[in-house]
Amino acid sequence: MAVYTEVSDEELEAFVAGYDVGEVLSFKGIAEGVENSNYLLQTDHGQYILTLYEKRTKPEDLPFFLELMEHLAARGLACPTPLHGRDGRALRSLCGKPAAMVSFLNGMSARRLTLDHCAALGAAMAQMHLAGADFARSRPNDLSVAGWRPLFDAEKHRADQVKAGLADSIAAELDFLEANWPRQLPSGLIHADLFPDNVFFHGHDVSGIIDFYFACTDALTYDIAICLNAWCFETDGSFNATKARMMLNGYRKVRALSAEELAALPILARGAAMRFLLTRLYDWVNTPAGALVKRKDPLEYYRKLRFHQGISGPGAYGIE
Numbered sequence: 508m509a510v511y512t513e514v515s516d517e518e519l520e521a522f523v524a525g526y527d528v529g530e531v532l533s534f535k536g537i538a539e540g541v542e543n544s545n546y547l548l549q550t551d552h553g554q555y556i557l558t559l560y561e562k563r564t565k566p567e568d569l570p571f572f573l574e575l576m577e578h579l580a581a582r583g584l585a586c587p588t589p590l591h592g593r594d595g596r597a598l599r600s601l602c603g604k605p606a607a608m609v610s611f612l613n614g615m616s617a618r619r620l621t622l623d624h625c626a627a628l629g630a631a632m633a634q635m636h637l638a639g640a641d642f643a644r645s646r647p648n649d650l651s652v653a654g655w656r657p658l659f660d661a662e663k664h665r666a667d668q669v670k671a672g673l674a675d676s677i678a679a680e681l682d683f684l685e686a687n688w689p690r691q692l693p694s695g696l697i698h699a700d701l702f703p704d705n706v707f708f709h710g711h712d713v714s715g716i717i718d719f720y721f722a723c724t725d726a727l728t729y730d731i732a733i734c735l736n737a738w739c740f741e742t743d744g745s746f747n748a749t750k751a752r753m754m755l756n757g758y759r760k761v762r763a764l765s766a767e768e769l770a771a772l773p774i775l776a777r778g779a780a781m782r783f784l785l786t787r788l789y790d791w792v793n794t795p796a797g798a799l800v801k802r803k804d805p806l807e808y809y810r811k812l813r814f815h816q817g818i819s820g821p822g823a824y825g826i827e
């Protein structure tokens with residue numbers, strides 16, 4: 508469960524007094540999520556999400572994330588909007604951690620992903636990319652190719668505990684990615700963690716996007732590559748090219764993809780698989796077995812990486 512920091516009634520009361528949100532009616536921890544501590548706050552004015560930022564979210568990046576959500580919401584994207592305190596600040600502190608409150612979005616993530624969900628996701632992602640185009644701030648992607656080797660080096664002595672030969676496979680793939688990574692693709696604001704649990708649907712329409720705490724400035728197509736991995740594999744590990752085609756075509760109806768962007772998809776998908784393999788590996792070997800947070804399987808992303816290594820080109824994603 509993603510509540511790393513327990514908030515006492517007194518601390519909550521003092522924190523909420525900094526906002527014009529009325530009286531607290533209820534306050535409870537949210538089980539989902541792995542990165543930050545999230546609470547659902549109900550007051551007589553409405554519902555809010557209170558987040559205390561933990562381990563991987565760097566305090567200096569928080570103004571970027573909070574201003575980005577305001578920017579996207581102002582352009583009509585359904586995403587959480589940060590609340591400003593009575594002093595005008597959106598970023599505050601609670602229990603010694605940076606903390607903020609954002610608006611609560613109604614909606615549910617999809618339990619069973621359909622072709623229609625994938626098409627709607629593609630269109631919503633492209634709309635988000637367009638809405639982010641004039642966001643004035645930028646933030647480098649510290650979990651892109653330059654960040655993978657140091658992440659791996661810290662854990663490689665333990666990788667083979669997860670799977671024999673894994674350390675050598677990762678090292679060889681990193682050599683390939685570092686030598687061939689495309690660096691000239693159209694770049695802009697990307698979400699960088701657009702997994703099904705971060706997208707809400709109403710029927711088959713996207714009704715909200717949450718969790719912008721990995722957002723950064725990078726190749727727009729890298730966001731698509733992350734989604735190819737997170738949305739287009741079935742639970743048995745097989746790749747569903749029809750889902751990929753629906754997602755890519757949904758995207759292309761809103762923002763055209765150049766031949767160069769399409770050609771880069773296989774290597775971007777390998778890189779995206781590497782990113783989640785490495786962060787999951789890190790969490791796998793560093794989270795005690797009895798911890799309340801559920802660890803995610805790094806080998807799921809190793810298998811996805813193997814799939815992309817084996818394809819001959821972007822045609823494997825159902826596109827011409």
Ligand SMILES: Nc1ncnc2c1ncn2[C@@H]1O[C@H](COP(=O)(O)OP(=O)(O)OP(=O)(O)O)[C@@H](O)[C@H]1O
Nearest residue numbers: 537539540541542543545556587610611612717718
């Ligand atoms: N603005 C919001 N409106 C409604 N529900 C929200 C909102 N923000 C978060 N939630 C709920 O809290 C859960 C955890 O949020 P979030 O995904 O941001 O956490 P996280 O720790 O960053 O997780 P992860 O990075 O693993 O996805 C979500 O799955 C959702 O149920």
Ligand SMILES: N[C@@H](CCO)C(=O)O
Nearest residue numbers: 541700702783787803
């Ligand atoms: N979406 C990530 C967890 C949050 O960073 C994963 O599935 O590994």
